[in-house]
Amino acid sequence: MPAIRRVLIANRGEIALRIIRTCHKLGLETVLVVSEADRDALPARRADRVVCIGPAPASHSYLRAETIMQAALSTGADAIHPGYGFLSERTQLAMLCEENQVSFIGPTAAQILAVGDKLRARQQAVGTEVPVVPGGAVVTLEDAEALFEHLGAPVLIKAVGGGGGRGMKLVESLDALPGALKMASAEAGAAFGDARVYMERYVARGRHVEVQVLGDGEGRVVHLGERDCSVQRRYQKLVEETPAPGIDAGLRARICAAGQRFAEGLNYRGAGTVEFLLDVERNAFYFLEMNARIQVEHPVTEMVTGVDLVAEQIAIAAGEGLRIGASQAQPSGHAIECRINAEDPANDFMPSPGLIAHAEWPQLQGVRVDTWVESGSRVSPYYDSLIGKIIVHSPTRAAAVTRMREALAATKIEGVRTNIDFQAAVMGSPDFQAGGVDTHWLGGLIAQRLQENTHG
């Protein structure tokens, strides 16, 4: 692999700006591709060169791999960073990079394919002695019924082609199975172009714990600890933290080792995340899936380890291999991230696009803000509603929660509705403060708030 001098960033929003920041710190030039809607946004003003690739809809801009590849070749970029979402976990851009001798700052196309197929990833987990939730593929209704009987109710039907809750169905009785199977398959087909589904035993009380890994592509992998992302609404993460609260050292070491082993088995290249479901009742954990990209919540890991994950991604893509050892990745203190979205919690979290009349982010010690939003920014209805991330780092979890409450109180966004007050309520709740909530907890909190508002 040749040295990397000029990086094209095939993304937008806060992650584009975050990648630009590290590139400039490393002395690399940046080329940012933008849609028409993002021409004047903050990332476009920070990049060394900006190229407009199409109109606002992502299908006509950020999802056009050929156009982005042409932009990279024509601007002399020697590497492409895909960020998260968009083309980051589709093989198309990675493959085009491989064909055109441009470094893809991420895994190989074959690795994206291997982990993108959830059934294949499950088999890979089994093969590397990483525990999985009991279950398996279902093709015919007879298969499904037999497996249902074997696993026992309730079960989850999931899409082979992707995650994020799409195509996922909870089935509590045999009668409901045929309908749920059909619906899951149709949803999966629509969302991922792959109608295949599989079935797993449903774990009632689970926490979402994931392991950050870095691999050199030649079998060497280090893990940088875990993150707890159990505060979710409909499979969308809202708060992430590290270390996972209330987990003993032995269990933590086993989870992290399992994540590392899984990535080693793939000869994984770059930054990735191995997700696990922690079964609270049984104190056991199961492999969920691997995300072959930088994650939205990566900053909490950076805060406690001091490692710049984007810089490591670039170093690996440039053929420098792993520059950090396991001992350097020892975490210190506690970090929490709150995602700030332009959405209305009082109205079923409806997206709230529009003009940001005024934006004020916290400037406090131990607080990091990753955002693309300033006064005058426009939140486009074409993209996700994430406007920023507030990340805090403190010696203890309790201190981190306090600092986050201060940071949220110091954040002022006017012009669009946001979830800032909602996040403050999460931080203020005794359950969250006790630590270790499961993935259903937030749904309960939302229902409770709704009821209070109705009666108040």
Place this chain on the structure above:
Amino acid sequence: MSLTARDVAEILRVLEESSFDTLDLDMDGVQLRLRRSGAPPARESVPTPALAPRAGESPAKSARSAAPAHTAAHAGVAPEPGAVAVPAPLLGIYYRAPKPGEPPFVEAGDKVQADTIIGIIEVMKLMNTVRAGVAGQIVSISAPNGELVEYGQAILWVRPD
């Protein structure tokens, strides 16, 4: 089961990310019809396999015309008052002629119709013909031959009829 505003928003997003232009949903007595309209389809040009568009090809059969001519905010400064930009309908490498060494499709001073081919934009070896999208006389050609044009960048300027 009813369809909430949130569901519709989600469906819109799915359609947005798909390659489909229309979606008809019929469930539990609710009918939802979504059509993609507005800017993108009209602006898109269709890839043509051959480098040069075949002579005598009817406009209806070949690539759709480029954007309806308008002075896009980012097209640049008009060379004369009233001139309209023909913006690049996609990012790629702009070629003025069907093949190297051949005469350009159009020159400054030429009269063009909406379906007149004004050049080719190459995206990863795929050749896309670009049409004027407006009738008038070419004032100037602003995109250099063989170089990158961005989406929306002015290829040339036309004094409309």
